[in-house]
Every structure is written in C-alpha cells, then in structure tokens.
Amino acid sequence: MKDLMGRAIWDYFHKEDPKDLQTETSISELDELPVDYLFRDFEEMNKIEKKALKLASGRVLDIGAGAGSHSLYLQNERNLDVTALDISPKSIEICKLRGIQKAVAQNMLEFSGETFDTILLLMNGTGIFQSLKVIDIYLKKLHSLLNKNGQILIDSTDILYMFDTDEDGGVYIPAERYYGELDYTVHYKGESEDPIKWLYLDFNTLKNAAENNGFRIEKVVQDEDSYLARLTEK
Template sequence: MEKDILGTALLDFHNGNYAEDIITYSSLDEKDTLPLPYLFRAYAQMPELEKKALALCKGTVLDIGCGAGSHALYLQEQGFDVTCLDQSKGAIAVCKARGIKNLHEGSLLEADLGTFDTLLLLMNGIGIAGQLKHIDLVFNRLKSLLNQNGQILLDSSDIMYMFELDDDGGYWIPEDTPYYGEVRFTMEYKKQKSNEFSWLYLDFNTLQRAADFNGLSCELLFEGNHYEYLARLSLKG
C-alpha cells in the first residue's frame, strides 16, 4: 500500500490523537468501520478464537501482519520469543513503542526472517494471499519459515452468508468472481484513501484442499458463531 493508512491511524491512537476510526469500503457493496481501540485490545477483550490460538502457540513465534502488536505483546509477556512482521511502517513503529523487542518491517514474501515453531496469522491473516490463485505461493513461503514439527495457526471466515439467495434457494454469486471469498477493499482515514487491495476469505473445505495439495495437514480447532474458524496447518510426514 503506497499510503500507510493503517500505520498512520495506529500511530495517532497510540500517541493520544484518537478522533476517528478507519472506514473500509468493499466490493461486496459494504461500508464498515474498523475501530482503532479494538486493535489495541488487551487479552481480556480478545474473542475466544484468539485466546485459543494464543494458548496453542509454542516455541519461537512469528506474528504475521501484527498490526498494533496486541497478540505479540501478550505472548512476549508470557515469556515467548516472538517476532512481529508487518509491511506497515507505522504499525512497526507502534509495536516498538509498546515494547515489543523483535520487529521486522516488510512483506511476507520478501522478508529474510529465519524459521519458527509457530506462524500466527490472526484476524484473517491468510487474507494476505489476496486471491485463491496465489494461495500455493503463500503456502510454500509459510512452509519455508517452519521448523520441523512447527505449526501454522490461522483463522478465516466462510463469507457465503453475505451473498443473496436466488429463487432456487442457492446463493447468487457474480459470474466474474473466480472464488466468492475474494474481496476488494479500500481503507479511508482522515479523508485519505488507500489504493484498492484484494483480501481472501477461505471457507474451511477450500483451505483444507489447498493445504493438502501443498503438502500440509489441516486441522479444524475451533468454530465460532458467525462462520469464523481457527485452523492448524503442519508439514506432512
């Protein structure tokens, strides 16, 4: 993203200049709000899915797309060796200001990171793939970051419910959509808009098939009340 909308907003909040939230616009014709206080939530305010994921972390941890660093900060306080990764300069600056020790500014595909026991992708972190056709590239990159017996913990959502029902009782999905979980977003903050970017929501069956194709086992760990789930991926054999 050329404009660091997220990082600018996070820095404002951390520095006591909170006056508004981030507005998101999506290709699903939805306008929504991303409340900045939620991105700084303490462990007690985290949903059950996130608490479950944090409890399952082991060894060295890479928090991919760390944002304001709330998950990494909790893990660090519990004694974990955790590294934050985000391509937002502002997000990394906030993580540093909050006391997180190990930081890396850059993209998942390009950063020189080493290997880890746990790769953490929360808040639909697998969405960074953007489109389903890129999932093999992302999975192969994640595999290269895993130690033997390591794990990938990720959550996503099946967003089929967001599409309208047709006369036959099925869901109406536009014909030009390769996969219904591919969504295009724009973010706005203080009258500045980001460039449009793609984000991927994966239903569990699609995630499982893609993982299997890429030599990863896939285990469903938790299902929420609103189509969200937590999964664990690990190297086969």
C-alpha cells in the first residue's frame, strides 16, 4: 500500500505542497476530494456525523480515523477515552501530532486486547467490509471488540440512485454481484493506489447481516440516500 491518503494528510498538516486527492470507483468518474475536508471541525460535519458523535459514550474506538477529526472532538470536547484506529501509518502519525492520545496504525481485523462501549465507523463506515462475501468476518470481529451493552455507530449510502433506470422505473444493476460492491481507487500527486474493494450498503441488507451476527439494529438518521445505524448486542 502506497498510503496516498496518509501522504495527503501528512502534506496538508506539514504544509508541504498538499494537493487535493482524486478518487474514482468502478461506476463513477474521477472526483476531487479536498484534503482540508479531512481536517474539518464539528460545525463543518454533516448531520450523520454530528449525531453519531453526540451518541458516542464511554470508551470509544474510532475505526478508519483518517486525520482524526472525529476522535479529536470526542477527546477534547466530550472528554471521552478515545482510540483512533487506521490502516494508514501516516494518518496515525498525524493523529498523534494533532494531540490524540491513543492512536494505532493497524487493520481492524488484527486489532485486539481491548473492548469498547462505542465503536465508530463513519464516512461510509460499511466500506471497510469490502463485500457481502466477507461481511460476517467483520461483524464478528466488531462483536468481539464491543463491551456488554455497547453500541456500534455506522453509516452508509444506498447507491441505487447511481444506476440507470428504464422507462418503467426498473433499475439496471449488475447480475453477478450486489450493486453496492465497488472497486475504489485513490490518486495523489500523479500516483495511484491499487484498487480496493469498497462496500456501500442499503439499510435492509445491513440489517439482515447484522441480525445474522447477533446484533439488534436501528436506523438513527436518514439523510437523503445516506443513513446512520446503531447496532447493539441481542
């Protein structure tokens, strides 16, 4: 992994000629991701993020922490015990430089030894699940990291709207796979990561997977095609 996302976060923090990231998926064209968006404060966050951060309690694990904006708010404004976790080493270095007291560079499937009252997966948190074929592995892992009476706060977007429709309202979706399974590629300063698997989930599909893995689930916020879900142990 070239860690291009981490390099962009590093460059922005150190003011070393940062450029906007570019992202694309197997069903969408190249799009700009301004790196300063990853450093936004609470007031700049969307409705789903704000609700999740308000619901967070106890010991918190922030999975896919990026530049650490969610963790910083919970640590500094909510006075919560937060661990920022990200697969990107450079991102975690910046989390530490920004003042996050606990920050770990590791794949969530390899992270162990602690349990939490709240687990956060935001900015399309279901993306980390990669595909429906392995979603059970990730949900079982999350279950193992959760304290009794704990909660998982996770968001996603139903991307059905991105597919073409016929004159009768039918949607042209792939026959060979779930329509939310995409290849996701990051570009930065002329370099490209290898494509990764990324998963967008409609709520009902997440609900079925969660319930099959010992969770109760409720939809907390619906914001157009995006939503925030709360998972708790059955």
